[in-house]
Amino acid sequence: MKQLVILSGKGGTGKTSIAAALAHLASSEMRLVLADADVDAANLELVLAPTRVEEHPFEGGAVAEIDPDECLACGICEGVCRFDAIIPGEQSYQVDRLACEGCAACFYQCPKQAIRMVPQQAGEWYRSDTRFGPLFHAHLFAGQENSGKLVTMVKQQARLLALDTDADLLLVDGPPGIGCPVISASAGADMALLVAEPTISGVHDLERVLATTDHFGIPARVLINKTDINPARAGDIEAFCQERGIPIVGRIPYDTTVTEAMVNGQPITAYADGPATEALHLAWAHLREALRS
Numbered sequence: 001m002k003q004l005v006i007l008s009g010k011g012g013t014g015k016t017s018i019a020a021a022l023a024h025l026a027s028s029e030m031r032l033v034l035a036d037a038d039v040d041a042a043n044l045e046l047v048l049a050p051t052r053v054e055e056h057p058f059e060g061g062a063v064a065e066i067d068p069d070e071c072l073a074c075g076i077c078e079g080v081c082r083f084d085a086i087i088p089g090e091q092s093y094q095v096d097r098l099a100c101e102g103c104a105a106c107f108y109q110c111p112k113q114a115i116r117m118v119p120q121q122a123g124e125w126y127r128s129d130t131r132f133g134p135l136f137h138a139h140l141f142a143g144q145e146n147s148g149k150l151v152t153m154v155k156q157q158a159r160l161l162a163l164d165t166d167a168d169l170l171l172v173d174g175p176p177g178i179g180c181p182v183i184s185a186s187a188g189a190d191m192a193l194l195v196a197e198p199t200i201s202g203v204h205d206l207e208r209v210l211a212t213t214d215h216f217g218i219p220a221r222v223l224i225n226k227t228d229i230n231p232a233r234a235g236d237i238e239a240f241c242q243e244r245g246i247p248i249v250g251r252i253p254y255d256t257t258v259t260e261a262m263v264n265g266q267p268i269t270a271y272a273d274g275p276a277t278e279a280l281h282l283a284w285a286h287l288r289e290a291l292r293s
């Protein structure tokens with residue numbers, strides 16, 4: 001089983017449209033499991049129209065809670081809290097739940113064991129069926145952190161099913177950027193497809209995400225999206241890739257049909273023939289061969 005992760009140095013490059021199209025193309029040739037690892041803005045489901053078959057709570061961490069009947073109002077917890085999350089009172093102290101970072105320093109220092117750490121549900125993760133294969137995805141509640149941990153959960157579940165069902169490919173739609181969730185999404189990948197756009201920051205965004213995949217030793221391929229909207233910037237990306245020895249698997253021209261397909265809940269490759277679909281077929285053929293070698 002091979003694992004392909006799709007990344008981009010920033011959001012809005014068309015990464016999810018490309019992930020949906022590759023899911024469509026790959027599913028006609030092999031057994032596929034999908035993971036939407038962009039848990040802060042999961043939108044692969046908007047194109048794949050999944051049917052949920054499992055729903056699970058996700059505990060992202062814990063917050064401190066003080067038992068007022070046990071509290072001596074000694075103030076030790078206020079002194080050790082680096083996040084100003086303890087609110088003093090005359091009879092007992094309280095915790096500001098929004099300010100609490102869950103570090104548990106107060107829990108260990110309280111002389112009366114008046115503090116307990118209460119697990120918090122930070123989101124949900126799901127297993128769904130799609131016409132291209134099972135999809136694992138998630139929803140992180142507003143204001144919640146730990147998205148790296150939730151990405152790891154989604155990935156683990158997808159990988160387990162892929163191994164259990166002897167799937168050929170685990171296709172991961174990764175989060176944009178270079179943070180902790182990107183590292184979680186990339187873990188164990190056999191290859192990373194980096195989606196770049198010919199914008200002012202295009203090369204810089206690509207360089208940043210490439211530094212992450214290089215650090216973890218993941219071979220990368222580049223796909224330039226909307227390549228003709230700025231040929232000069234596209235040329236900069238091409239030159240950068242040539243200099244770094246990174247193969248370019250495709251150049252997708254700007255094609256209004258891509259948006260039309262998204263609005264209709266379809267991957268572009270399933271929706272219409274045209275320049276974008278043609279470029280995606282070529283890109284998939286290149287990726288398939290690269291994954292085999």
Ligand code: SF4
Nearest residue numbers: 071072074075077110
């Ligand atoms: S350390 Fe314990 S006993 Fe002292 S104020 Fe905090 S919760 Fe109350």
Ligand code: SF4
Nearest residue numbers: 081100101103104106
């Ligand atoms: S768990 Fe950490 S952040 Fe939360 S109240 Fe206790 S010391 Fe402060």
